[in-house]
Amino acid sequence: MAACVITFIGQLPRLSREAHLSGEELNPLLGGALLGWxxxxxxxxxxxxxxxxLLSRLAGGRGTGYGARIALFWALLAASPLILLWGLMAGFAGPGAGLTLVGLLWCIVFLWFWIAGxxxxxxxMGE
Structure with a gap:
């Protein structure tokens, strides 16, 4: 849940920019992001x-559901600094190559942590 809160915080600059550019009210955007994240x-x-x-069990894994949850949520938490950077890029620079690069970097780092976990x-493996 901490990773989801950090992701929500990372969305604040982007939502502020969207509200300013479109003339929308910021509070409904923040409420929707809070509910979602x-x-x-x-x-x-x-x-x-x-x-x-389940897919890991089909491939011969012997772990537990708890271990799979820990692996996923730890990967989200470990990659969360890049989500914060992505939010800053989206809020201050807007769409462009930099935002795409940071988003791609976040995906790679998240998948790396998740697969390793x-x-x-x-x-x-890795013990």
């Missing part, structure tokens, strides 16, 4: 961790 996203991530655990949780 803090209340809904953890549920989606729990389901994603369960699916990754799943390998340890499901197959005991």
């Amino acid at each position: 803090v209340f809904m996203a953890p549920l989606i991530f729990y389901a994603l961790a369960f699916v990754s655990h 799943l390998r340890v949780a499901e197959w005991g």
Whole structure:
């Protein structure tokens, strides 16, 4: 849940920019992001961790659902500084190559942490 709160905080500059440029009210945008990231996203991530655990079991993994959840949420938390940077880029620089590069870098780092965590949780590799 901490990673989802950090991701919500990272969205604040982007939402502020969108509200300013479009003339919309900022509070409804913040409320929607809060609902999505803090209340809904953890549920989606729990389901994603369960699916990754099932797929790992099909591939011969011997871990637990708890280990799959820890791997996913730790990966989100470990990659969260890049989400904060992405939010700053989106808020201050706007769309462009820099924003795309930071987003791609976040995806790579997140997947790297998640796959490494799943390998340890499901197959005991890296111990």
